[in-house]
Amino acid sequence: MNKITSEGDVNTSSNRKNWQDKNINYETSCVLRDDEDIFLHQSLSTPCLNVLKKSKGIYLEDISGKIYMDFHGNNVHQVGFGNEDVKNAIINEMEELPFSPRRYTNNSAIILAQKLSDKTNGVLNKVLFSPGATSSIGIAMKLARLVTKKDGFLSFWDSFHGASIDAISLGGTAHFRNGIGSLLTGCEHLIPYNSYRPIFDEDTFLTILDYTLEKHGDIAAFFMETIRNTEVEIPSYKLMKGIRDICTKHNTLLILDETAIAMGRTGKFFAFEHYDIDPDIVVIGKGLGGGIFPISALLTKDEFNIGQYTSLGHYTHEKSSVGCAAANAAIDFIDNNNILEKTSNMEKFVLDRLNILKNKYEIIGDVRAIGLLFAIELVRDRKTKEKAESEADRILYNCLDLGLSFKVSSGILTLSPPLIIEKHELEKALEILEESIKIENIKLFGGNNNE
Structure with missing residues (x-):
C-alpha cells in the first residue's frame, strides 16, 4: 500500500x-x-x-x-x-480597534498577558505574542541564547515544534526535513523516552540527558512537548522532575512546547501543572484564539527580560487587538464553564x-x-x-x-x-x-x- x-x-x-x-x-x-x-x-x-x-x-x-x-x-x-463568546468578542473588538499598529499597545493585549501570567501564579510573568506557535518557538530559541550565552539546542527525534527552518531544525520529524538541505547548526537530538514502547528505562534516559548536557557543554535549551500530542506519550512525575533538575544543574533552559495541549486539554490549563514544575519558557498556541483567530504566546520568567536591544519577535500582528480579544474570551469561557x-x-x-x-x-x-x-x-x-x-x-x-x-x-x-x-x-x-x-x-x- x-x-x-x-x-x-x-x-x-x-x-x-x-x-x-x-x-x-x-x-x-x-x-x-x-x-x-x-x-x-x-x-x-x-x-x-x-x-x-x-x-x-x-x-x-x-x-x-x-x-x-x-x-x-x-x-x-x-x-x-464557532464559540459565541469568542465570536462576539471578535466582533466587538473589530468595531473598536480592528488593528493595533506597532509602537502602540492596547488593553486586550495587556489583559491577555496578565491572564496567562496569573495561570502560572505569576511565576512566568513576562509574555510575548506572535501570529503562530512556530514563530514563538523561534523567539524562544533566540531568547535562550541571549540568557545562557550558549548556542546549542537539544530536543527529541520525531518531535514537532513548527514548520519554519529554525523550527524543523529543532524538531525531528522527517516529513518536515526531507529534501530541505542544510538546517540550523547547533541542534542536537535524543532518542525519545517512550513509556509504552521502551528502549530504555527512565533512569537510563535521565542519565543520558545528564551526560549529554555535561559533555556537550553548550546547550542553551532543552525543548520538549510536556505531553507528546501525536502519540499521547504521558511522562511520569519522576521523569519530568528529573528533567527539570538536570536542566537546572547544567544551566540549560527547559522550554516546554504546549502548543497543542494547553488551554485545558489535559484537565489543567497548562500540562506542566501535572508535574509540580515550572519551565523556564512555555509556548502555547492553536486553541488560544478560540478556534477562530491565529495567535500564540510565549511565557517566561522576569529574570529573562534581557532582550531590550534585540528584536525577539516584532511581528506585525504581535499584539493583535482582535486576536487577544478572542483569546481573552476563550480563557473566560473555560473558567466560567468549569x-x-x-x-x-x-x-x-x-x-x-x-x-x-x-x-x-x-x-x-x-x-x-x-x-x-x-x-x-x-x-x-x-x-x-x-x-x-x-x-x-x-x-x-x-x-x-x-x-x-x-x-x-x-x-x-x-x-x-x-x-x-x-x-x-x-x-x-x-x-x-x-x-x-x-x-x-x-x-x-x-x-x-x-x-
Whole structure:
C-alpha cells in the first residue's frame, strides 16, 4: 500500500481513494480539483480529503451535507467551533480597534498577558505574542541564547515544534526535513523516552540527558512537548522532575512546547501543572484564539527580560487587538464553564472505556488518556508490538463513514474532542470506534474469545 504516515492523516492510501470514490460527489470532486490546481503541493496537505462548508460546536459538515464529530480539529477547538463568546468578542473588538499598529499597545493585549501570567501564579510573568506557535518557538530559541550565552539546542527525534527552518531544525520529524538541505547548526537530538514502547528505562534516559548536557557543554535549551500530542506519550512525575533538575544543574533552559495541549486539554490549563514544575519558557498556541483567530504566546520568567536591544519577535500582528480579544474570551469561557473540572472528570470515563476495549480486542496493544486527549495503539502482535498501520488506516475511513474524524499516526489512533463535548456524544463516538476496531480485529484474529 502506497501511503505517507506522519504527524497527520494518511493521504495517499488506497483506503483513502476507496473512501473518496464512495463518498465524494461530483460537486466536491470539482472543488478538490480546483484546490489541487491552485495550491502548492505538500505532504500531509495535498491532496485534500474533502470540502467543508460548516463547523459548529463539535461538528463538521461537508458541502454534500454529511456531518462528522471532529476529534482532530488541529487542536484549536477546545471551546468548540464557532464559540459565541469568542465570536462576539471578535466582533466587538473589530468595531473598536480592528488593528493595533506597532509602537502602540492596547488593553486586550495587556489583559491577555496578565491572564496567562496569573495561570502560572505569576511565576512566568513576562509574555510575548506572535501570529503562530512556530514563530514563538523561534523567539524562544533566540531568547535562550541571549540568557545562557550558549548556542546549542537539544530536543527529541520525531518531535514537532513548527514548520519554519529554525523550527524543523529543532524538531525531528522527517516529513518536515526531507529534501530541505542544510538546517540550523547547533541542534542536537535524543532518542525519545517512550513509556509504552521502551528502549530504555527512565533512569537510563535521565542519565543520558545528564551526560549529554555535561559533555556537550553548550546547550542553551532543552525543548520538549510536556505531553507528546501525536502519540499521547504521558511522562511520569519522576521523569519530568528529573528533567527539570538536570536542566537546572547544567544551566540549560527547559522550554516546554504546549502548543497543542494547553488551554485545558489535559484537565489543567497548562500540562506542566501535572508535574509540580515550572519551565523556564512555555509556548502555547492553536486553541488560544478560540478556534477562530491565529495567535500564540510565549511565557517566561522576569529574570529573562534581557532582550531590550534585540528584536525577539516584532511581528506585525504581535499584539493583535482582535486576536487577544478572542483569546481573552476563550480563557473566560473555560473558567466560567468549569471546563477544567469537566475535562478531568471525563478522563476516568474515557480511560475505563478504553481499557474495556483493550481487554476485548487483541488488536489493541495499549491505551492512554489524560483529560480529553486519548490514544489507542493498534498492533498485529502484542508480544512483538508490530504496529497495525494498514488496519489503523482502514479504521479511520470506516469511522469517517460513520461520522467520526480523528488523527492517525503510525498505527496509533489519536482522539482529541472539543472540551465542550457532552457525555452522550462521547459515548456515541466510542461506539463508532469500537464497531470499526471490531471489524479489523476479526480480520486479524478471526473473532475474539472475550466477547
